[in-house]
Structures are given as structure tokens and as C-alpha cells.
Amino acid sequence: MSDINNGTLYLNIIWHQHQPLYLDPESDQLQGPWVRTHGTKDYYDMAAMLERYPDIHFTVNLTSSLLFQLQVYYVERLKPFVDVKKNKVDAKKYFARYAGKTDPWIDLALKPAEQFDEKDLNFLFTNSWNAFGVSEIVMSRFPEYKSLKEKYARNGTAGMSHQDIREVKYWFYLASFDPDFIEQPQTLATGARIDLSDIIQKNPDGTYMSKIKISENDCSRIVAETYKILSAIVPIHKKLMYHPASYKGQLEILTTPYYHPILPLIYDSNLALLCQPNHSMPPRYHHPEDAEAQVAKAVHAYKKTFGMKPTGMWPGEGSVAHDIIPVFAHQGIKWVATDQKILERSKPENQPCFYPYAVFPDHDSKMKDAVIVVFRETELSDKIGFVYKNYPGEDAAEDFIQGVLKYIPGENEPDRLLTVILDGENAWEWYKYDNDGKDFQNALYRKLTDLFKTRKVITTTVTEYINGNPKRMIPPHPVGTMKKIDWLWPGSWINANYDTWIGQPEKNKAWEYLSTARNDLEKAGLPKPDSKKLPGEKTKTWYAYKAWESLYAAEGSDWFWWYGTDQNTPAGDKPFDIAYITHLKNIYKFAELAGCKMPKREFNPIVSKVIQNDVLLSQGTMVQSKQDLVKVVFQCDARDMYIRKSIYISGSCEELGSWVPNKIRLYNDGTHGDSYADDSIWALEVNLPAGTEIEYKFTNSGAEGSWNPGEEFSGINRKIRVENNESGKMILLDTFGKI
Numbered sequence: 001m002s003d004i005n006n007g008t009l010y011l012n013i014i015w016h017q018h019q020p021l022y023l024d025p026e027s028d029q030l031q032g033p034w035v036r037t038h039g040t041k042d043y044y045d046m047a048a049m050l051e052r053y054p055d056i057h058f059t060v061n062l063t064s065s066l067l068f069q070l071q072v073y074y075v076e077r078l079k080p081f082v083d084v085k086k087n088k089v090d091a092k093k094y095f096a097r098y099a100g101k102t103d104p105w106i107d108l109a110l111k112p113a114e115q116f117d118e119k120d121l122n123f124l125f126t127n128s129w130n131a132f133g134v135s136e137i138v139m140s141r142f143p144e145y146k147s148l149k150e151k152y153a154r155n156g157t158a159g160m161s162h163q164d165i166r167e168v169k170y171w172f173y174l175a176s177f178d179p180d181f182i183e184q185p186q187t188l189a190t191g192a193r194i195d196l197s198d199i200i201q202k203n204p205d206g207t208y209m210s211k212i213k214i215s216e217n218d219c220s221r222i223v224a225e226t227y228k229i230l231s232a233i234v235p236i237h238k239k240l241m242y243h244p245a246s247y248k249g250q251l252e253i254l255t256t257p258y259y260h261p262i263l264p265l266i267y268d269s270n271l272a273l274l275c276q277p278n279h280s281m282p283p284r285y286h287h288p289e290d291a292e293a294q295v296a297k298a299v300h301a302y303k304k305t306f307g308m309k310p311t312g313m314w315p316g317e318g319s320v321a322h323d324i325i326p327v328f329a330h331q332g333i334k335w336v337a338t339d340q341k342i343l344e345r346s347k348p349e350n351q352p353c354f355y356p357y358a359v360f361p362d363h364d365s366k367m368k369d370a371v372i373v374v375f376r377e378t379e380l381s382d383k384i385g386f387v388y389k390n391y392p393g394e395d396a397a398e399d400f401i402q403g404v405l406k407y408i409p410g411e412n413e414p415d416r417l418l419t420v421i422l423d424g425e426n427a428w429e430w431y432k433y434d435n436d437g438k439d440f441q442n443a444l445y446r447k448l449t450d451l452f453k454t455r456k457v458i459t460t461t462v463t464e465y466i467n468g469n470p471k472r473m474i475p476p477h478p479v480g481t482m483k484k485i486d487w488l489w490p491g492s493w494i495n496a497n498y499d500t501w502i503g504q505p506e507k508n509k510a511w512e513y514l515s516t517a518r519n520d521l522e523k524a525g526l527p528k529p530d531s532k533k534l535p536g537e538k539t540k541t542w543y544a545y546k547a548w549e550s551l552y553a554a555e556g557s558d559w560f561w562w563y564g565t566d567q568n569t570p571a572g573d574k575p576f577d578i579a580y581i582t583h584l585k586n587i588y589k590f591a592e593l594a595g596c597k598m599p600k601r602e603f604n605p606i607v608s609k610v611i612q613n614d615v616l617l618s619q620g621t622m623v624q625s626k627q628d629l630v631k632v633v634f635q636c637d638a639r640d641m642y643i644r645k646s647i648y649i650s651g652s653c654e655e656l657g658s659w660v661p662n663k664i665r666l667y668n669d670g671t672h673g674d675s676y677a678d679d680s681i682w683a684l685e686v687n688l689p690a691g692t693e694i695e696y697k698f699t700n701s702g703a704e705g706s707w708n709p710g711e712e713f714s715g716i717n718r719k720i721r722v723e724n725n726e727s728g729k730m731i732l733l734d735t736f737g738k739i
Contacts, residue, residue: 007408007409007410007411007412007413007414007415008409008415008416008455008456008457008458009354009404009407009408009409009415009416009418009456009457009458010415010416010417010418010457010458010459010460010465010474011404011418011420011448011457011458011459011460012058012059012374012417012418012419012420012459012460012461012462012465013058013059013420013421013459014058014059014060014061014254014314014337014376014419014420014421015046015058015059015060015061015422015423015424016061016314016421016422016423016424017038017042017043017046017060017061017062017063017066017423017424017425018061018063018065018066018256018260018423018425019034019035019038019063019065019066019069019425020065020260020556020558020559020576020579021065021068021069021259021553021556021558021579022034022035022069022103022579023069023073023553024579024582025546025549025550025553025582025583025586026582026586026589027100028100028101029100029101029102029103029104030069030073030102030103030104031103031104031129031575031578031579032103032129032575033103033104033105033129033133034129035066035069035070035073035074035103036074036103036105036106036176036226036230037134037176038176038425039070039074039226039229039230039233040173040176040177040178040181040226040229040230041176041177041178041425041428041429041436042178042424042425042428042436043062043070043233043425044178044188044229044230044232044233044236045178045180045181046060046424046441047060047233047236047237047240047251048188048189048236049180049441049442049445050240050250050251050445051240052442052445053445053446053448053449054250055448055449055452055453055459056250056445056448056449056452056459057242057250057251057252057459057460057461057464057472058250058251058252058459058461059251059252059253059254059312059461059462060237060251060252060253060254060424061253061254061255061256061314062237062253062254062255063255063256063260064255064256064257064258064259064260064297064298064301064302065258065259065260065556067234067301067305068301070230070233070234071234071305073101073102073103074102074103074226074227074230074231075227075230075231077098077101077102078094078098078102078106078223078227078230079227079231080093080097081093081094081097082223082224082227082228083224084192084224084227084228086224087221087224087225088217088220088221088224089110089220089223089224089227091110091111091220094110095107095110095111104123104127105123105131105169105172105173106223108120108123108124108131108169109169109170109173109219109220109222109223110219110220110223112216113162113163113165113166113169113216114162116165121157121165124165124168124169125152125157125160125168126157128574128575129575131168131169131171131172132149132152132168132172134172134175134176134429135429135430136670136677137429137430137431137432138175138176138429139175140207141175141206141207141208141435142171142174142175142207142208143207143209144167144171144209144210145167145168145171145172145175148160148164148167148168148171151164152164152168163214166214166215166216166219167214169219170214170218170219170222173222173223173226174196174200174208174222177196177225177229178436178438179435179436179438180438181194181196181225181229182196182200182202182208183202184197185197188228188229188232188235188236189232189235189236189238189239190228190231190232190235192228192231192232194225194228194229196225198211198212199211199212199218199221206435234305237251237253237306238306241253241306242461242463242464244311244463244464244467247469247470247471247472251461252311252312252461252462252463252464253302253306253310254310254312254313254314255298255299255301255302255310255313255314256298256313256314256315256316257291257294257295257297257298257313257315257316258293258294258295258297258298258301258552259294259552259553259555259556260316260556260557260558261290261291261294261316261552261555261556261557262316262317262319262492262498262501262502262557262560263291263294263295263315263316263319263320263324263327264291264319264320264321264323264324264490264498265285265319265498265501265502266285266287266290266291266294266555267286267287267288267290267291267321267323267324267327268284268285268286268288268323269281269282269284269285269286269502269511270284270286271321271323271490271498272490272497272498272502272503274489274490275345275489275490275491275496275497275498276497276498276499276502276503276703276705278705279499279502279503279504279704279705280503280505280508281502281503281508282502282508282509282511282512282515283511283512283515285511285514285515285518287518288327290518290551290552290555291324291327292327292330292331293528293552294552294555295313295327295328295330295331295333296331297552298310298313299331299332299333309332310333311333311334311335311462311463312333312334312335312336312337312462312463313328313333313335313336314336314337314421315336315337315338316556316557317492317493317494317500317501317557318337318338318339318342318376318421318492318493319338319491319492319493319498319557320336320338320342320373320488320489320490320491320492321488321489321490321491322359322487322488322489322490323490325359325360325361325371325488326361326362328371329361329369329370329371333371334371334372334463334466335356335371335372335373335374335462335463335466336371336372336373336374337373337374337375337376337419337421337462338373338374338375338376338491338492338493339375339376339378339421339491339492339493339496340353340375340376340377340378341378341491341493341495341496342375342488342489342491342493342496343357343375343485343489344496345489345491345496346485346486346487346488346489347485347486347487348485348486351483351485353375353376353377353418353419354377354407354416354417354418355416355417355482355483356372356373356374356417356462356465356466356477356482357372357373357374357375357482357483357484357485358370358371358372358373358479358482358483358484358485359371359372359373359484359485359488360484370479372462372466372479372482373485373488374417374419374462375419376419376420376421376422376493377407377418377419377420378644379403379642380400380403380404380418380420381420381421381422382422382644383396383399383400383403384396384400384420384422384427384440385422385423385426385427386427386643386644386645387642388400388427388431388437388440389427389430389431389432389678390432390433390678391433391434391440392433392434392439393431393433393434393437393438393439393440393441393442393443394439394440394443396434396440396443397439397440397443397444397446397447398443398447400444401444401447401448401451404418404457405456405457408456408457415475415477417460417462417465417477421493430678432678455473458472458474460472460474465477466478466479494645495702495703495704496703497703499703499704499705500560500561501557501560501561502560503704504563504564504565504704505564506563506564506606506607507560507563507564509563509606510559510560510563510580510606511560513580513581513584513603513606514554514555514584516601517551517554517584517587517588517601517603518551520587520588520591520598520599520601521547521548521551521587521591521598524591524596524597524598525596526544526547526548526591526594526596527544528544528548529541529544529545529548540593540594540595541594543590543591543593543594543595544590544591544594546586546590546593547586547587547590547591547594547596550583550584550586550587550590551583551587553583554580554583554584554587558576559576559577559579559580559583561576562576562577563576563577563606563607565663565664565665574605574607577605577606577607578605580606581603581605581606584603585603588601629687629688629689629690630687630688630689630690630722630723630724630728630729630730631673631685631686631687631728631729631730632685632686632687632688632694632720632722632729632730632731632732633673633683633684633685633729633730633731633732634649634666634673634683634684634685634686634696634732634734635666635673635681635682635683635731635732635733635734636649636666636681636682636683636698636734636735636736637680637681637733637734637735637736638680638681638682638700638736639679639680639681641680641700641736643668643680643682643700643701644700644701645701646665646666646667646668646682646701647665647666647668647682647698647699647700647701647736648661648662648663648664648665648666648698648699648700648701648702649664649665649666649684649696649697649698650662650663650664650696650697650698650699651694651695651696651697651717652694652695652696652717653688653692653694655686655687655688656686656694656696660704660705661699661702661704661705661706661707661710662699662701662702662703662704662705662706663704663705664684665684666682666683666684666698667682667683667684668680668681668682668683672684672685673685681733688722689722690722690723690724691721691722691723692721692722693719693720693721693722694719694720694721694722695717695718695719696717696718696720697710697711697717697718698710698711698734698736699711700736711736711737716739718734718739720732
């Protein structure tokens with residue numbers, strides 16, 4: 001390189017931290033524990049470890065829905081009852097004030113096991129989000145926890161003693177603690193101290209064992225330890241926050257439109273017709289004012305939390321469109337991020353992803369109105385999320401660094417900004433050989449520190465890159481020097497379209513429900529309260545505020561994500577279906593309490609799947625008697641391939657998608673007929689009538705309706721005849737790309 005200001009590769013790492021809104025507004029209780037579990041496992045330590053690497057800068061996105069649940073339902077409601085010095089919760093006072101008002105597993109942890117009733121046992125063992133809801137990889141590191149799960153599987157609730165129940169609720173907390181908290185004492189950003197050395201030990205094989213016989217006092221303690229970590233999440237981010245004026249700090253903090261909507265679809269759902277022209281669509285949902293409100297609410301909440309307005313924003317699921325650029329500009333957002341597949345389809349097409357680009361709200365806008373867009377490099381980002389789970393941490397970090405080094409510009413070439421974005425909470429629990437991804441993260445930051453000293457690769461944030469940072473010898477890169485995007489393609493970081501949220505029957509039904517509720521609320525004439533000046537509780541103005549908040553919450557992306565056949569969760573879709581319908585019903589409930597007359601509506605559950613013979617089937621499949629059906633396990637060996645999302649099967653019957661590619665996914669997680677999790681042999685078990693002749697082939701992670709990327713033999717399909725046998729099961733094994 002000719003000098004330090006020429007030909008440098010700047011690396012922009014963005015960790016996206018998000019949880020959907022688990023709140024049931026009617027009961028004022030969270031229905032899922034995952035804000036808490038990821039809070040103790042990911043949200044604190046991923047930021048705190050940056051203090052060990054002062055030359056490393058990166059960005060964290062903390063969504064508004066995540067922070068709202070964290071601060072209100074855990075920090076504020078637990079604080080009065082936690083003695084952080086004695087590590088104890090005053091359960092009696094807590095129950096008197098907030099019983100049933102945090103998440104149910106807080107109550108279970110503080111309630112003596114001998115007093116559990118049937119409802120408590122159901123929450124602990126059979127709830128959709130139960131106390132065994134951790135990955136098998138995580139559970140394997142806690143043999144006592146795993147043994148309790150196996151005992152329950154053998155004997156059911158009746159076989160679990162009071163001591164077993166006590167230990168289950170205890171381990172459900174501890175298994176979600178970051179290893180740093182388990183293995184050595186830690187002083188948190190608040191000054192509180194975590195030291196679990198008296199209750200747990202690490203074995204030579206990397207597993208953890210309890211040093212004590214677990215008591216109710218220990219369960220109370222683990223809630224107190226949890227509170228200490230959760231209450232330090234915002235403070236650690238504030239401590240490390242980057243301040244452009246002073247150039248101090250290592251961490252830029254982003255936000256997302258408030259309830260994590262797919263903002264372009266809220267603005268105008270017909271934008272999906274541009275990127276999904278062959279999909280059926282629901283009636284148009286066109287509410288630019290709601291898109292504006294979602295962004296404005298997020299900016300307001302961010303300022304309230306961090307004392308300044310955000311510079312950048314990660315739109316929910318990286319969803320963008322040229323039409324919504326003015327929304328960001330109106331709210332003072334200087335830059336947003338999405339995926340390189342969007343860039344490839346924008347105009348001009350096929351631009352390199354290692355530069356930032358200026359996008360103008362319209363052709364007459366002045367330079368200052370431009371919104372800068374950065375585009376994630378897909379392969380490097382996805383490797384962290386999906387590939388490195390099978391690597392030792394040091395090897396994964398070296399592979400990533402080698403991938404980064406390929407982007408270093410040649411001498412006399414301009415600086416490049418390479419962007420890597422992924423969820424910062426979901427990957428680590430699947431890292432087989434690297435507990436919580438700690439070896440990978442530490443090795444990565446150590447290697448990037450060495451590269452910073454050579455000036456070959458400099459980690460930065462987008463704001464720091466734009467404005468410059470003389471303390472780190474980073475020159476400014478003003479918007480006027482950036483390439484322009486004439487037209488930004490509508491889509492998300494998944495498939496460069498919106499098909500995860502719209503275009504399938506269940507998803508479209510959800511949009512129809514939303515349109516109905518939105519139209520009813522609009523016709524009722526209920527004014528939108530100023531969210532910056534919240535009214536007093538139980539007043540008509542307050543109920544009006546709650547009605548509109550329920551509507552905005554229903555616009556969130558997470559409900560639409562789980563509808564349809566393209567996603568699954570071990571808990572099933574039902575909890576999300578219930579949550580979505582609850583938000584819709586609350587629109588009417590609160591509007592009526594605000595004095596409006598609303599029509600009577602019945603929003604029936606949308607999820608149409610039923611369990612038959614232990615196989616998930618869609619209603620309306622071929623009707624056959626139980627004895628005529630054969631369990632057919634389709635397996636696809638994809639060990640020699642890079643799988644971004646999933647292997648899909650497409651075939652000549654409804655169970656295989658009726659030849660619609662990338663609609664019916666296979667699994668690699670030990671479920672749905674898959675024998676071994678994470679072995680890259682993908683599987684799906686379905687019930688098919690004996691004697692049926694089936695044709696099929698496979699695709700790899702593409703958009704629904706597209707055969708690319710798929711097996712490259714057109715006109716030739718695999719063919720089978722479903723045959724019954726004594727086992728009632730037919731097992732097939734194919735290799736992707738080979739017949």
C-alpha cells in the first residue's frame with residue numbers, strides 16, 4: 001500500500017441482537033424466556049469482551065422490542081427485590097407486587113418445588129417454551145441437566161421428585177450463562193460481581209457439574225445472579241459507546257424500526273410484487289404513516305436510553321426498498337444496512353459489495369439528504385452463523401481472516417469498506433467444539449488486532465468511517481465521494497425478496513387479518529396519541545395509545561416469519577400464532593375502552609398444521625387411512641456443499657410442494673426424520689400413500705419458486721414407488737447433484 005490513507009480495507013462487523021415481543025398485553029406478562037436466556041448468554045459478554053481488545057471497533061444492533069422487554073420486565077420489576085450483595089431475591093415481596101408480571105420462569109424459580117401445581121408443572125415441562133428448551137450441544141455440557149431431561153422422557157412428570165423439579169428450574173438458568181460467568185469471577189459494568197466458583201466446577205472434558213445439592217436458596221440466588229447480568233447490559237453498551245465528536249469508544253449502537261416490521265411491506269405491501277412476481281399476494285397494505293411511526297418510535301426510544309439519536313439503523317431483516325429511503329431521511333438516519341443480493345439487483349446492477357453507496361430519496365434531493373447504504377458480504381457473514389459451528393474456534397477465526405484478506409485493495413486503489421452482519425445470539429449454542437463461540441471470538445479479535453497494527457485491515461463502524469477518526473488515523477469518507485445507487489431493489493437479506501413474510505397462504509391470511517384490524521381502527525376515528533408524552537394509565541387517552549401500540553406490535557415481522565412451511569421451531573408455530581392473534585384482539589379491546597365503537601371480529605388461529613403419526617402435515621393433504629400410509633424419509637447428503645439456509649425438496653405431490661422449488665425444506669437438526677444433527681445429511685419424513693409413484697429433486701437455499709441454486713439436470717427427476725413393509729417406513733438416501 002502506498003500510504004496509510006490509501007488502499008486500506010476497513011472491516012465493518014455488525015452483531016444484530018433481537019428478540020420478538022413476547023408480551024401478552026392483557027396479562028402484562030412475557031410468554032417466552034429468551035430475552036433472559038440470551039441476556040445472560042450473549043448480550044452482555046459479546047460487548048464486554050471488547051474491552052480486552054482496545055484496537056477493535058464494531059457495531060451492535062439492539063432492537064427496541066428487545067430493550068423494552070429487558071428493561072421493563074426484568075430490570076425494573078426485579079430491582080426492588082434483589083439484594084445484589086447477598087445474592088438473594090425477596091420472593092415474598094416480589095410475589096406480592098409482580099407475580100405473573102415478568103416471565104413465568106421467574107415465578108417458577110422463586111416458588112418452592114413442593115408448592116408446584118399442575119399449571120406450574122406444565123410450564124416447566126410441557127409448555128411450548130419449556131425448561132428443556134436448549135440445544136442438545138448446550139445440554140451435553142451439563143450432564144446433570146441432561147440426565148434430568150432423560151429421566152423426564154422416561155417417566156413423565158409423575159416420575160420427577162421435588163428435588164428433580166428444583167434442579168430442572170435451576171439448570172434452565174445456569175445452562176444459559178456465558179462460560180465466562182461460570183468459569184471465573186467477573187466484575188460487571190455496574191460494579192456488581194458474579195462469582196459462581198462455590199457452586200459449579202468445570203471438568204477436564206469441558207462439562208460442568210454442581211458442587212452442591214441444589215436448594216431453593218440456590219434457585220433464588222440464580223435469579224439474583226441473572227438480574228445482575230441483565231441490569232448491566234445497557235450500562236456496558238453505554239460504557240463502550242462510540243462518540244463521534246470526541247472519537248471515544250469502541251462500539252456503535254444501532255436500532256431497528258420499533259416493533260421490527262418489514263418496513264417496505266408496511267409502507268406498501270405491493271412492493272413484494274416487484275421481487276416476487278409469481279406469488280399470490282394479499283390485499284394491499286399501504287400505510288406509509290405507520291412506517292414513519294415505527295422509525296420515529298425507535299429513534300425516540302434510542303435517545304431516551306442512550307442520550308443521543310442513532311446515526312444508523314438496521315431495518316428489520318435488512319429489508320429495504322427505494323420507496324422507504326425518505327422515511328429514514330426524515331428521521332435523521334444517516335445510514336442503513338442490507339445484503340449484497342440487494343445490491344446485485346439494484347441499479348446500476350452488480351456493483352461490488354465492498355463500498356458504501358449513497359441513495360437519494362428522489363432525483364431532486366440535495367447531497368445532504370442522501371442515506372448511505374452498506375451491503376453485507378453474504379458468504380463471510382453466513383459462515384459465522386452456519387459453518388463455523390463445526391470448526392475449532394482458532395481454525396474458524398483463521399478461515400474468516402483469510403476470507404477477509406482477499407478483499408484488501410491493491411496499491412493506489414481506493415479504500416474499501418467490507419461489511420459483515422449476522423445475528424449475535426443464535427449461532428453460538430450450536431458451536432460443537434467451541435463453548436458459546438468464545439474461542440472463535442477471542443481468536444478473531446486477536447488476529448484483527450495484529451492486522452490493525454500493520455494497517456492492512458482496520459475494524460471500524462460506519463459512522464467512524466464516514467466522519468473519520470484521527471486518533472485511529474482513519475480519514476473521513478464523505479457522502480460526496482461515494483458511488484450512487486440510482487434505484488434500490490426491494491427485498492431483505494433472505495433471498496433478496498420478502499417471501500419469508502408474504503406470498504404463502506398462511507402469511508397472506510395474517511396480512512388480511514392485519515388489514516381488517518387496521519381499517520377498523522382507522523374508521524373508528526381513534527386519534528394517535530403522541531408517544532413522546534405518554535398519558536396517565538387507565539384514561540381514555542391511555543387506552544387509545546394502547547390500541548395503536550397493539551396495531552404497531554402486530555405489524556412486527558416475527559409473526560409473519562413463523563407462518564407457512566418455510567420456518568420451524570421446536571416449540572412449533574402455535575405460540576407465535578397465539579401472540580399475533582392476541583395483539584389483533586387487543587386493538588379492539590383497547591379501542592372500545594377508549595370510547596370507540598368497533599365491529600365484532602373473529603380472528604381464528606391461522607396455523608393449519610396438524611400432527612398425524614408424529615409427522616407434521618398440512619391440512620388438505622391426500623386423505624388416506626392410517627394403515628395405508630408409509631413413513632418415507634427423504635435424505636440428501638450435502639456434506640461437500642456450502643449450505644446457506646437449508647436443502648429443499650420439490651416433487652410431484654402436495655407433501656413435496658407440488659413442484660414448487662424451495663418451498664419444502666429438509667432438516668439437519670435431528671428432527672423430522674433426521675438421524676444425526678449437524679452432519680450435513682438433510683432429511684424430511686412425510687406420510688405418503690402406499691403404491692404412489694413420486695418424482696422429486698433438491699434445491700439449495702434459493703427463493704421459493706426459483707430452481708437456482710439447484711441440481712443441474714433439467715428434465716431428469718428421481719423416481720420412487722412408495723412401498724409398504726413390516727416397519728411401515730421407507731428410507732431413501734440421495735447425494736445432492738447426483739442421480
